[in-house]
Amino acid sequence: MKEIMAIVRINRMNETKKALMNAGFSSVTATGRVLGRGKGLVDHKVLKAADEGNEYAAALLGEGPRLMSKRMLLLTVNDKDVEKAVETIMDANRTGKAGDGKIFVVDTPEVYRIRTGESGPSIVQ
Numbered sequence: 001m002k003e004i005m006a007i008v009r010i011n012r013m014n015e016t017k018k019a020l021m022n023a024g025f026s027s028v029t030a031t032g033r034v035l036g037r038g039k040g041l042v043d044h045k046v047l048k049a050a051d052e053g054n055e056y057a058a059a060l061l062g063e064g065p066r067l068m069s070k071r072m073l074l075l076t077v078n079d080k081d082v083e084k085a086v087e088t089i090m091d092a093n094r095t096g097k098a099g100d101g102k103i104f105v106v107d108t109p110e111v112y113r114i115r116t117g118e119s120g121p122s123i124v125q
Helices: 010-022 044-051 055-061 079-093
Strands: 002-009 034-036 068-077 101-107
Touching: 002 010, 002 079, 010 068, 010 079, 044 055, 068 079, 079 101
Parallel strands: none
Antiparallel strands: 002 068, 002 101, 034 068
């Protein structure tokens, strides 16, 4: 089993949920809001100088937010479904512009259903 963690644009959530449902992935967890940023085009020397109080560096960065609001989705799928789930998320979120998001795939050795105590891959279907 694998856990898929996707960080996506907030305005793409409805399309993402619909796409996952249509692809057969009805179980998903989403956080309300996460903050972050990718590598972007920010010069990290300028960012560090601004954090240290350099007024010129702070002016270069501008008044905009340094961290962007995103949504984080989590879903656990069987190994055979990873590629389909990842492609579904990418297709629903790809705009071709910086900030489209990231997807992380992590091994999940075990999963348990609290209500029944069942465990194993059959409960993620």
